[in-house]
Amino acid sequence: MLAPTRYRASFLLLAFPFIFFILFYTHRESLLSVQELLHTKPSPNGPPAAHIDSAFSHESTLEGTRPDHSSLPVVNPVPILFDESRAPPPIYTAPVAPSASDSSPDPHTQPSNSLPHTTLSPSTPSPSPAFDSTSPPCLALSPLAQDTVIILKTGSTEIASKFPIHTTTTLRCYPHSLIFSDHAENFHNATILDALASVSPAIQATHPDFHLWRRLKQNGREALDGSELAGPGGMADPNGTGHASNPGWKLDKWKFLPMLAATYTLHPSKKWYIFLETDTYLFFQSALSHLSSLPNPSKEKFYMGADTLIGDTHFTHGGSGFAISHAAMSAVVEMYRSEQAHWELVTDNHWAGDAVLGLAMAKAGVSVMGAAPTWQGRGIGDVEFGEEEGKGRWCAPTVSFHHLSADEVREMWEFEQKWILSTKGDMGRGMRWRDVYQEYVLPRVSDRRQGWENTSPSSPGSQETTGIQDLAACARLCEQDGSCVQYTFIPTEGRPIEGRCVTSTSPRLGSAKEGSQAGWMKSRMEAFAGSMPRCEGEILWPGTQKWREALMMK
Numbered sequence: 001m002l003a004p005t006r007y008r009a010s011f012l013l014l015a016f017p018f019i020f021f022i023l024f025y026t027h028r029e030s031l032l033s034v035q036e037l038l039h040t041k042p043s044p045n046g047p048p049a050a051h052i053d054s055a056f057s058h059e060s061t062l063e064g065t066r067p068d069h070s071s072l073p074v075v076n077p078v079p080i081l082f083d084e085s086r087a088p089p090p091i092y093t094a095p096v097a098p099s100a101s102d103s104s105p106d107p108h109t110q111p112s113n114s115l116p117h118t119t120l121s122p123s124t125p126s127p128s129p130a131f132d133s134t135s136p137p138c139l140a141l142s143p144l145a146q147d148t149v150i151i152l153k154t155g156s157t158e159i160a161s162k163f164p165i166h167t168t169t170t171l172r173c174y175p176h177s178l179i180f181s182d183h184a185e186n187f188h189n190a191t192i193l194d195a196l197a198s199v200s201p202a203i204q205a206t207h208p209d210f211h212l213w214r215r216l217k218q219n220g221r222e223a224l225d226g227s228e229l230a231g232p233g234g235m236a237d238p239n240g241t242g243h244a245s246n247p248g249w250k251l252d253k254w255k256f257l258p259m260l261a262a263t264y265t266l267h268p269s270k271k272w273y274i275f276l277e278t279d280t281y282l283f284f285q286s287a288l289s290h291l292s293s294l295p296n297p298s299k300e301k302f303y304m305g306a307d308t309l310i311g312d313t314h315f316t317h318g319g320s321g322f323a324i325s326h327a328a329m330s331a332v333v334e335m336y337r338s339e340q341a342h343w344e345l346v347t348d349n350h351w352a353g354d355a356v357l358g359l360a361m362a363k364a365g366v367s368v369m370g371a372a373p374t375w376q377g378r379g380i381g382d383v384e385f386g387e388e389e390g391k392g393r394w395c396a397p398t399v400s401f402h403h404l405s406a407d408e409v410r411e412m413w414e415f416e417q418k419w420i421l422s423t424k425g426d427m428g429r430g431m432r433w434r435d436v437y438q439e440y441v442l443p444r445v446s447d448r449r450q451g452w453e454n455t456s457p458s459s460p461g462s463q464e465t466t467g468i469q470d471l472a473a474c475a476r477l478c479e480q481d482g483s484c485v486q487y488t489f490i491p492t493e494g495r496p497i498e499g500r501c502v503t504s505t506s507p508r509l510g511s512a513k514e515g516s517q518a519g520w521m522k523s524r525m526e527a528f529a530g531s532m533p534r535c536e537g538e539i540l541w542p543g544t545q546k547w548r549e550a551l552m553m554k
Contacts, residue, residue: 137420138173142288147271150174151263153195153255153318154278156183156212156221157248158230162278164188165406169413173284176267180259182251183216195255198262200344207348209254212247253353256318257336257343257360264333271297273324279404280321281380281412285420286399287323289430290374293541297325303361304543306377306400307370308354314368315358320377321400322354331364332357371399371542373433379403379511380412385437386485386506386528387460394437395535397430405512415440430539438529441509445486445520447475452518454486454510461505467498471517474501478521485528486510486520 152171154163159181167188171177180195196204196213204210215223228247263273272291276282294302305322308315316322324332336343347356358368373393380401384390404412416431419439423429448471457464461483468474471489478484483505492498507528510518540547 136172137417137425138284140425141173141285141420142292142425144271144288144292145284146175148174148176148288148291149263149267149270149273150177150282151259151273151275152177152179152278153252153259153275154179154181154192155230155248155252156181156216157224157228157246158278159187159192160221161230162406163190165409166278169410170282170284176270178263178266180255180262182213182248182255183221185220193262195259195262196251198258199254200341203344203348209250209348213251253351253356254344254347256353256357257332257347260324260329260357261333261336264329269326271326273326273329274321275318275324276321276400277319277402279402279409280319281401281404281409282321283399283412283416283431285416285423285425286374286397286430289539290371290397290399290541290543291323293544294325297327299327300325301328301331301366302369302543303328303366304369304371305375306372307368310352310355313355313358314362315355316368316375317377318354318357319402320372320375321402322375328361328364328366331366332360335364336360369543374398374542375400377402380408380436380440381454381509381511384460384506384508385433385441386504386508390433390506391532393433394532396433397539397541398433398436412440430541432535432539434529434532434535437507441507442522442525442529444509445522445525447519447522449518451512451514451516452510453488453490453513453516454508454518454520455488455502455504455506457502459502459504459506459508463503465501465503468501469497469499471519474499474503474517475519477501478503478519481505484521485524487518489517491515491517 150171152163152166163179167190171190179190179192181192182194182196183192184194184197185192196210199210204213212223212228230246230248259275260273267273274282274287291297294300302323302325303316305316306320308317343356343360346359347353350356350359361368373389374397376398378401382403385394401412419431419435455462463481465474465477468477468489470491474487474489478487481503484503485505485507487501487503488510490500490502492500507520507525538546540550
């Protein structure tokens with residue numbers, strides 16, 4: 001029995017080298033992979049650079065696409081060195097710079113590549129539903145938005161100060177938008193159309209009002225003198241209303257009818273056309289709610305906004321924003337095209353382009369439908385909520401505000417996005433003036449605000465007192481008057497004890513004013529809201545049958 005055992009041991013000793021060679025040859029790829037990983041210089045961000053950086057490097061993802069993993073070397077799993085169960089890091093997709101072919105976006109719609117976007121991996125938590133800045137709530141509004149064009153009117157003397165804020169706020173909400181000016185250009189990734197391109201060549205070449213247009217045609221906005229720019233220090237009023245001597249203001253009246261004709265050429269089948277200015281804010285959800293309440297825009301001629309009279313001319317105020325139905329648009333554009341020379345003569349002899357549009361609408365058989373205070377031309381800071389007019393509009397719906405600064409446009413846009421979220425985009429929940437007061441004005445009042453004015457001696461319910469030393473003394477005056485809700489202190493330079501204090505019984509937000517200081521009695525501001533109607537029942541939109549019936553009952 002011992003001999004066979006000795007033979008078997010000898011056999012194993014002789015066979016061992018052959019067995020080792022077979023095992024090494026069979027598993028050589030795995031062993032080489034381990035050796036390669038052990039001798040690879042580690043990446044500062046984690047796993048070995050040779051196998052991980054090529055898949056998730058910053059450089060590879062800047063092009064906006066995930067890398068092709070099929071080109072990576074095949075590596076057998078080595079659990080001790082690399083845990084494949086770990087989720088990869090989120091991939092950031094950087095904004096793609098527009099190529100030469102993108103330099104002139106389609107004028108029919110607002111370009112979508114002007115906004116940065118982020119692509120998140122499945123392992124990254126979703127953004128907070130409170131406010132996703134990459135996908136604002138306004139994008140999920142009524143399907144009527146697809147049948148509505150928003151037209152923004154601006155000018156070369158104001159575009160740099162008033163337009164850019166819209167590219168990051170309001171224009172992100174509109175499926176279809178057009179921007180018209182007195183100079184065609186690509187500005188902040190937006191296509192700006194020349195509203196005056198179709199005006200008769202003789203007028204373009206010789207009319208004094210077109211002197212600026214000719215300069216712009218030759219040298220672009222570099223032709224502008226600093227004094228011609230809109231805003232404080234320029235030839236435009238600080239509140240944005242403009243000066244008749246401003247060359248951009250002279251051109252503005254010529255834009256209206258050609259702008260309508262160009263819009264209709266680009267969008268001949270939309271149901272609604274809404275025209276705005278760069279210092280106008282439109283509550284888009286409210287506007288769509290209003291439009292959806294009106295019957296058959298393809299056949300009914302609606303031309304509505306804040307109606308205004310100049311002499312016998314009835315028209316809608318341009319700065320308040322106005323809406324035109326398809327039927328009305330078709331009628332006025334057809335008439336204008338057949339009588340362009342006549343309407344250019346009318347424009348030449350008038351000073352207001354929105355009034356000329358009113359005359360053209362009347363000639364085309366379209367009447368003005370007054371929709372104030374839903375569409376209106378006051379700034380949010382100028383509304384006196386305590387005066388009779390303010391109390392009368394408390395339960396009315398609101399669509400537009402005018403004379404807003406860029407900061408106010410941004411704040412209003414953010415406010416509206418939160419409103420849309422809170423109402424879940426319900427088109428029956430149009431915004432009322434009450435909502436603006438309670439949810440926009442009240443959160444912005446405090447007992448002290450530097451560089452601000454919330455009342456003036458000419459304001460309703462105001463009272464001025466001189467010889468006031470400081471804001472605290474002004475606040476005490478207001479506190480002693482049980483009906484006072486706010487106050488403004490205006491110091492007198494060089495005479496500290498001779499300041500002025502203006503108190504008011506009418507709630508008002510006010511606006512920035514260098515040198516002034518303001519404050520509110522917040523508890524009284526809140527009590528004012530509690531004393532006003534609760535606004536129960538459905539909203540009465542201007543132009544609807546129930547709205548007409550309510551007017552007849554007054």
